[in-house]
Amino acid sequence: MQLQRCCMRIGELAKLTGLAPSRIRFYEASGLISSVERKANGYRDYDADAVWVLEMITNAQAAGFSLEEIRRLLPAKAKGWQHDELLGGLRRKVEEIERLQERLARNKAQLLLVIEGIESKPEGMQCVDNSQRVLERLREEMVQEKARRGADL
Structure with missing residues (x-):
């Protein structure tokens, strides 16, 4: 059974995440999230995964991670989580917080x-x-x- 990928525009994504559309576009320009596709009219469509990715980004920032650290820890779509790299990054952040x-x-x-x-x-x-x-x-x-x-x- 194939899962339906729901697509949403940036306004809906902004409502779901509580982020301003400009912040979402910034994350996209930074390579942290990607839009599913850009329509002929210029609208971006995002899949449902964008919601949890944005939540991960904002939670990681609140925990003190830089955007570059987040970029290294987020899974690439095709590969999934890099277990050892993720754990190492989290442990380094805990040590940094302790210092x-x-x-x-x-x-x-x-x-x-x-x-x-x-x-x-x-x-x-x-x-x-x-x-x-x-x-x-x-x-x-x-x-x-x-x-x-x-x-x-």
Whole structure:
């Protein structure tokens, strides 16, 4: 039994996905999706697979994947998913997110240290002197952090 491929125009595809037609055309121009065919009147027709491909693209972007990373991970129509390549790409993204989380945690700790330093300014100390005190604490903390990371290696 042969499955019917339903074709839809860009407006319907936009409604189904919540994406603007210009975004869909951008993805098409970028080679991430393809229209089934272009009619004599210039209209593009998309098959039902375009909906899930667009959902995959938007979900991957929300997860932090670049368009180039998405392009490498999406299956080519004829070949299907490249299992090892897909898993490798997903694992690399998880590692990238973990590194970003570590960096954000360090940035947050530094900002909290600055806030604490400003809020705990000794009575009568000038702001200029307090800023020097806070900067010195930051430098010390950075040296200690580097030493801790070096010891962890």
